[in-house]
Structures are given as C-alpha cells and as structure tokens.
Amino acid sequence: MLKKILLGTLLLYVVYVLGGIGLIATGAIDKLYFLPGWSVKGPKSDKSGFAADGPLVFYQDSLLISSRIAPRGGSLVLLTDTLRPGAATLVTCFADETSQEFQVPLRSENQVPADTYAEPEKLLAVSDIEGNFKGFQALLRGAGVVNDKLNWQFGRGHLVLVGDFFDRGLNVTECLWLIYKLEQEAEQAGGKVHFILGNHERMNMTEHFKYVRRKYRVNADTLGVPYNQWYTRSTVLGRWLRTKNVVEKIGTTLFVHGGIGPEVVMQKLPLTKLNDLARISLDKPVAALTALEKQVTQPPSSPDWYRGLAQQEASAAHVAQLMQLYTASRVVIGHTPVEHISTLYDGKVVAIDLPHQEHTAAGRPVQALWLEKGQLTIIDSQGQKSPLK
Incomplete structure (x- = not known):
C-alpha cells in the first residue's frame, strides 16, 4: 500500500514538473517551484507587472462592459463602466509610456475590408x-x-x-x-x-x-x-x-x-x-x-x-x-x-x-x-x- 502511495506521489510530481516546464516554455508562468524555496525561472526574466491598461470592452447582451486600469491621484485604480452601444459611445485609453490619454468612439459593426x-x-x-x-x-x-x-x-x-x-x-x-x-x-x-x-x-x-x-x-x-x-x-x-x-x-x-x-x-x-x-x-x-x-x-x-x-x-x-x-x-x-x-x-x-x-x-x-x-x-x-x- 505504501509503495503504491509513493509511486502515485512520484507520478504526480513528475506530471507537475513536466507541466511546469511546459508553462515556462510558453511564457504562461515565470518560475516553477521544485521544492519549497527551490525554483527555476524562465529563460528571460520579465520584470513587468501591474500597470495602466485597457480598456477591455465586452459584449453582454445588449450592453457593453468596459474595464480598465487607469491612473488616478498618483495611483492606479480599476474603473468599470456599463455602456449602451451607439454613435456617441466613447472609451478612454491611457498610454503609460507617453502619459497620453485619448478617447475612442466605438462602432456598431465591423466590415470586412477589401483586399x-x-x-x-x-x-x-x-x-x-x-x-x-x-x-x-x-x-x-x-x-x-x-x-x-x-x-x-x-x-x-x-x-x-x-x-x-x-x-x-x-x-x-x-x-x-x-x-x-x-x-x-x-x-x-x-x-x-x-x-x-x-x-x-x-x-x-x-x-x-x-x-x-x-x-x-x-x-x-x-x-x-x-x-x-x-x-x-x-x-x-x-x-x-x-x-x-x-x-x-x-x-x-x-x-x-x-x-x-x-x-x-x-x-x-x-x-x-x-x-x-x-x-x-x-x-x-x-x-x-x-x-x-x-x-x-x-x-x-x-x-x-x-x-x-x-x-x-x-x-x-x-x-x-x-x-x-x-x-x-x-x-x-x-x-x-x-x-x-x-x-x-x-x-x-x-x-x-x-x-x-x-x-x-x-x-x-x-x-x-x-x-x-x-x-x-x-x-x-x-x-x-x-x-x-
């Protein structure tokens, strides 16, 4: 019984390690812990993190849900808005590399362009x-x-x-x-x-x-x-x-x-x-x-x-x-x-x-x-x- 438990645990560990290596290779995770306090990092350590972004605009029934991370008063805040599609529907985008904010009108439909x-x-x-x-x-x-x-x-x-x-x-x-x-x-x-x-x-x-x-x-x-x-x-x-x-x-x-x-x-x-x-x-x-x-x-x-x-x-x-x-x-x-x-x-x-x-x-x-x-x-x-x- 003990032998089966040990073999099962070893198999799970192998699956964990192989899966983790795969996730590192695809960039899905930055590091993999083999043991507590022991880890391996991806080939290129990415120091980027929480920053201004968005908006993400999702369709939800007849409405649009807009979520973005925006600078406010020296910090970053999560802003979520419920929008009604229409000619006057605007979303705001902030580019932190240039500290520039611009507004974007949302269109009601997209046409496939000519070629x-x-x-x-x-x-x-x-x-x-x-x-x-x-x-x-x-x-x-x-x-x-x-x-x-x-x-x-x-x-x-x-x-x-x-x-x-x-x-x-x-x-x-x-x-x-x-x-x-x-x-x-x-x-x-x-x-x-x-x-x-x-x-x-x-x-x-x-x-x-x-x-x-x-x-x-x-x-x-x-x-x-x-x-x-x-x-x-x-x-x-x-x-x-x-x-x-x-x-x-x-x-x-x-x-x-x-x-x-x-x-x-x-x-x-x-x-x-x-x-x-x-x-x-x-x-x-x-x-x-x-x-x-x-x-x-x-x-x-x-x-x-x-x-x-x-x-x-x-x-x-x-x-x-x-x-x-x-x-x-x-x-x-x-x-x-x-x-x-x-x-x-x-x-x-x-x-x-x-x-x-x-x-x-x-x-x-x-x-x-x-x-x-x-x-x-x-x-x-x-x-x-x-x-x-």
Missing part, C-alpha cells in the same frame, strides 16, 4: 511594432499621419500596418485602440488604415501566449478576466481583429506579414479566397482544419509565417510566379528582422521588420517605408527621408 485598392498619392507602411506605443506614435507624428492629439491628419493617404502589433512590448492594448480609432478618422477623411494580420495576432487569438509579457497576466488578475478571453468574439477588439486580411494589394504592391511561399502560390488562390480561409480558421481547432486551411494558416507555409523571401531561400522563379499570379510589381514584408529596410530580388521584395523597440529605448528614430507618387523611400519619426537601397 485590393488603387495606389494613393502617399502611403506609410510599418510592421512589427510589438506593443511599442512610444515609438509607434512618434513615427506617426513624424510622418505627418497624426497630430499631437493623435488625431488623423493624413488626408487621403494610406497607413499600412504589416502585422505583429502584439507581444514583447508593454502597450499592446493602447496600440490596438489607436489603430481602431484612426481607422474611423481615416475613412471620414477619404484615407485608409490597413491592418494586416501577422503571426502574433493569430497567436493571441488562438491561445498561444509564449511572448505575452508578465504585465498582461498580472493585469488580467486585477481586471478579473483571464488573458485568453481578451480577444475572443465576445470582445470589441476581438470581433474587429477577426475582420482583417492577411494579404492586401495596393496599386501593384502586395503587403503581407511573412510572405507567400511556393506551396501557397501553387494553389493559385484569389486574394479574397486566401483571406477568407485565414479568417475562418481563427476559431477552428487545428485538428479541424482542412489540408488547404492548414497550408494557408499554419507555419511554416502560411503568409503570416513564411520566411523564404526575407531569408532569400525562395528562387527568383518563385518570386516571378508570385508577381504574375497577383499582377504585382513588388511585395512588402515584415516578420523577419532586418537591420535596415532592404530591397531583395532586384527590388521585387522589400523587408521592413526593424528593431523598433531597441531604437526607441536607445532614443534613436523609428523608421518605416514611405511611398509617394510611386516612389519608395524611408522616413523616420523625425520626418527625415532617406533613399531606399
């Missing part, structure tokens, strides 16, 4: 901001997209966000609400905001939280809402994100987070079909996906994961096939970090995933891709332009 557009006179494209609100708003101001109050002033210009605004940084929520707000303001001015989904958007909507910072787990406890519920269909931001595309064509330029590899090109999917498949799969278990859905939504072949273009592993013939399939002259990609905005394959591929976090922390300007009257250049958060090489 093909005429080329505007001017366009700013940026990828992989990863919750770096400070660098993001500085870039938008420097490029003339927003004013000091974070209101759209880009007229009929287009702002293209090429994925990965989630994870690693500490102001993901604020970045999302600013994009949500600017979308509406751009439409009213005759301009456009394009939010292309990256792999980290998909990860956060499908419960893969390896790169989520500790701040969000701590704040989830305070808000009383587990992090895995922040971007479900029951939230305003969750429904909005589920309308987005993974590939769009503006003029003769394709914009996609990772790239489009040979496996996907072979399917000869129209952009609308490719985007529909990507959206449908967001709320399906991987085991329930069809072979085609897996190919266009799962690594390594999916447009939000594929790295063959950035790493120049794809053949020139494949790039030519890609351009021919979608009648394009170039493709702009993020996802794979580069030191400088770079042209590849004789200018047919432009890689724009820069180390924005590091540049912002070091006080260096943040850069992005600028397209004006058909010409590509680089622009930074001080408004300075430089040639694209």
